[in-house]
Amino acid sequence: MTDIIHFNQVGYRYPGGKDVLSDVTFSLGRGEMAFVTGSSGAGKTTLLRLVGLLCKPTRGQVMVDDVNLASLKNGDIAPFRQRIGMVFQNFNLLYDRTVFDNVALPLVIRGFAYSDVQRRVRAALDAVGLLNREKSSPLTLSGGEQQRVGIARAIVSKPALILADEPTGNLDPEMSKEVMKLFERFNQVGVSVLIATHALHLIVHMPHRIIHLDGGKITARRPRTPVLSDLPPFPGEDSRGR
Numbered sequence: 186m187t188d189i190i191h192f193n194q195v196g197y198r199y200p201g202g203k204d205v206l207s208d209v210t211f212s213l214g215r216g217e218m219a220f221v222t223g224s225s226g227a228g229k230t231t232l233l234r235l236v237g238l239l240c241k242p243t244r245g246q247v248m249v250d251d252v253n254l255a256s257l258k259n260g261d262i263a264p265f266r267q268r269i270g271m272v273f274q275n276f277n278l279l280y281d282r283t284v285f286d287n288v289a290l291p292l293v294i295r296g297f298a299y300s301d302v303q304r305r306v307r308a309a310l311d312a313v314g315l316l317n318r319e320k321s322s323p324l325t326l327s328g329g330e331q332q333r334v335g336i337a338r339a340i341v342s343k344p345a346l347i348l349a350d351e352p353t354g355n356l357d358p359e360m361s362k363e364v365m366k367l368f369e370r371f372n373q374v375g376v377s378v379l380i381a382t383h384a385l386h387l388i389v390h391m392p393h394r395i396i397h398l399d400g401g402k403i404t405a406r407r408p409r410t411p412v413l414s415d416l417p418p419f420p421g422e423d424s425r426g427r
């Protein structure tokens with residue numbers, strides 16, 4: 186598995202502040218899903234912001250999709266970000282627009298033809314189970330549905346990588362599980378996914394790797410847990426053991 190993200194001894198300090206990340210080295214494999222955990226202030230959001238080119242490391246190198254982010258010129262940053270889908274805790278939706286318009290936004294900004302916008306937005310809404318709500322205002326949706334709109338907007342550009350910052354932070358336990366399952370579905374079709382979360386109870390039974398931050402340093406890593414589907418099938422059985 187090649188890496189879609191590689192951090193090499195990365196440090197970050199907000200202007201005028203102290204180090205909020207130091208000596209962070211980790212990789213996310215292409216097609217992998219993993220979690221970044223840690224208490225409030227541990228540096229999870231900052232780590233995702235570095236991957237999403239929302240800030241630049243003060244030390245070390247960040248590679249994303251085989252590009253050293255330090256080598257990108259200003260004009261290359263916006264096109265590069267289109268390879269990444271971002272999902273936020275507070276959904277970041279436009280509440281005076283329809284669900285369709287919210288999901289269409291990244292494509293409209295890029296100047297896609299309307300017929301392509303329509304096709305891709307409908308496919309994205311279908312993938313999150315909200316095709317029947319395309320004309321609705323996000324205000325009429327539940328929190329879980331609003332987050333699914335946020336996820337549809339993140340995947341509509343067919344990114345190689347999804348970054349999600351506390352995507353279940355405003356959701357009840359049932360909706361949180363649904364949203365995590367949705368990320369797993371995209372991961373199963375090859376999208377790499379990195380999720381920052383406090384919700385240990387939600388992820389502890391999931392098989393994905395956990396990268397734990399404390400005070401801006403990686404202090405623990407839980408390897409990916411093998412799951413039944415990793416095992417080769419017995420002769421005469423399919424991969425689900427049936």
Ligand SMILES: Nc1ncnc2c1ncn2[C@@H]1O[C@H](COP(=O)(O)OP(=O)(O)OP(=O)(O)O)[C@@H](O)[C@H]1O
Nearest residue numbers: 199200202205223224225226227228229230231232
């Ligand atoms: N714009 C900023 N300027 C200065 N310091 C900041 C800024 N944003 C965050 N910090 C500091 O950086 C540290 C790491 O913050 P970060 O948001 O990355 O943590 P986090 O693990 O995502 O926290 P939370 O779980 O509460 O969102 C914190 O001490 C925070 O106060």
